[in-house]
Amino acid sequence: MISKALEEYLKTIYVLKKQNGNIRVTDIANKMNCSKPSVNKAINNLKENNLINYETYGTIELTENGEQLAKKILETYDIVYLFFKDVIGLKEESAKQEAEKVKLVITDETTNKLAKYTHKVLDLYDLDCNYDVNQERCRNCKRRTLKK
Amino acid sequence: MISKALEEYLKTIYVLKKQNGNIRVTDIANKMNCSKPSVNKAINNLKENNLINYETYGTIELTENGEQLAKKILETYDIVYLFFKDVIGLKEESAKQEAEKVKLVITDETTNKLAKYTHKVLDLYDLDCNYDVNQERCRNCKRRTLKK
DNA sequence: TCCTTTTGTTAACTTCGGCTAACATTATAT
DNA sequence: ATATAATGTTAGCCGAAGTTAACAAAAGGA
Numbered sequence: 001m002i003s004k005a006l007e008e009y010l011k012t013i014y015v016l017k018k019q020n021g022n023i024r025v026t027d028i029a030n031k032m033n034c035s036k037p038s039v040n041k042a043i044n045n046l047k048e049n050n051l052i053n054y055e056t057y058g059t060i061e062l063t064e065n066g067e068q069l070a071k072k073i074l075e076t077y078d079i080v081y082l083f084f085k086d087v088i089g090l091k092e093e094s095a096k097q098e099a100e101k102v103k104l105v106i107t108d109e110t111t112n113k114l115a116k117y118t119h120k121v122l123d124l125y126d127l128d129c130n131y132d133v134n135q136e137r138c139r140n141c142k143r144r145t146l147k148k
Numbered sequence: 149m150i151s152k153a154l155e156e157y158l159k160t161i162y163v164l165k166k167q168n169g170n171i172r173v174t175d176i177a178n179k180m181n182c183s184k185p186s187v188n189k190a191i192n193n194l195k196e197n198n199l200i201n202y203e204t205y206g207t208i209e210l211t212e213n214g215e216q217l218a219k220k221i222l223e224t225y226d227i228v229y230l231f232f233k234d235v236i237g238l239k240e241e242s243a244k245q246e247a248e249k250v251k252l253v254i255t256d257e258t259t260n261k262l263a264k265y266t267h268k269v270l271d272l273y274d275l276d277c278n279y280d281v282n283q284e285r286c287r288n289c290k291r292r293t294l295k296k
Numbered sequence: 297t298c299c300t301t302t303t304g305t306t307a308a309c310t311t312c313g314g315c316t317a318a319c320a321t322t323a324t325a326t
Numbered sequence: 327a328t329a330t331a332a333t334g335t336t337a338g339c340c341g342a343a344g345t346t347a348a349c350a351a352a353a354g355g356a
Contacts, residue, residue: 005313025334038314039337040335057321088261097259105249113236171343172305188305190343205304205351248344298356304349312342320335326328 002049004104005072008032009042010051013060014070023060076103079115087121150197152252155221156180157190159201161208162218171208224251227263235269 002010012031016023028039043060046052051066062070081099084090090098106114150158160179164171176187191208194200210218210236229247232238238246254262 003312026332034313035315035334036334037316041313084258088258088265090258090261094255094257098254100251102250105253106246107242109242110232110236110238110246113238117236151342174302182343183345184304185306185346189343299354300356301352301354303350303352305348307348308346310343310345312344313340313344315340317336318335318337320333322331322333324329324331326330 002046002051002069006042006045006049007041007069007104010046010062010066011073011077013043013046013052014062014067014074017060017062025060073103076106076111079111079118080106082122083114083118084124087118150194150199154190154193154197155217155252157187158194158210158214158219159225161191161194161200161213162210163220165208165210173208214241221251224254224259227251227259227266228254230270231262231266235266 009028009032013023016027016031020027025036025039026044028043029036032039043052044055046066047054048101049062051069053061053063080102081095083100084102085092085095094134103111107132157176157180159167160176161171164179167176173184173191174206176191177184180187191200191202194214195202198211199217201209201211225247228250229243232246232250233240233243235241252257
């Protein structure tokens, strides 16, 4: 298990690559408001954990493991964000900030139950829905905005 | 603002004092599964932050500030715990573990909204309830266990 | 009382995650 | 093609939070 700090770096790398294609140490440092040496340490650490491929002065590429973990981190973020925004009613910006923090500390079980709960609430308590975040999306219902 | 680690020490001191009256460094170390030197560091740090009174080899007493902060930390814990247990449906032990972690990262605003939400759900959507965690408890309704 | 056990403190070390300063490398523009 | 700018790396430092080992103080029992 890597640290929460490294998870943040991995997530940022994944997101930036989706957005921009090739990314550099500087891009990550800018995005995360940290220094380049910090990024350098982090990517070397991620490399040791087989989450990215990287050679000195080279390009940053996610490994299969890295890709999967990044996706999982983002998925957790999405679930928590949706919950805070549409269930609890936080403003978008607050929901994002809180989701960033909470996603780092909750277990997979909690994430899953939170997803199911949110899903049910947003679908007006369709309790028969078999939505499971670790499988594919439920095909019987779609998330709808919260109906007051 | 003190660190999350120090908050944990403060909370433990508060709880142990409630339970046992006088407490010692060893008690805290046992409760928190850490070494006595760690506790020693922590209490010196808490003292510098005017949250406890302590003299070398003396007794540990919470200051007014310390008492207030400890209460607030516990209140947040209670809210998150209740939410995870009765709203999300985590088992007691999981709910406790998750609440310990989540309480450290969420803002006051989120805590408040989470409390209100949980309160409403447990009271079967009594939307007129004015429960506010920063004020006194709502006098119009009492928390009840979740009715499926 | 005094010896032993328990408790508390200090010192020195570790890891993590950040930083700056200095330097190395790569890219760009004239 | 080369000077300059941008980018990346290394080295060394810092603070937080933990550790162990060694020592000091307090408490308790014979």
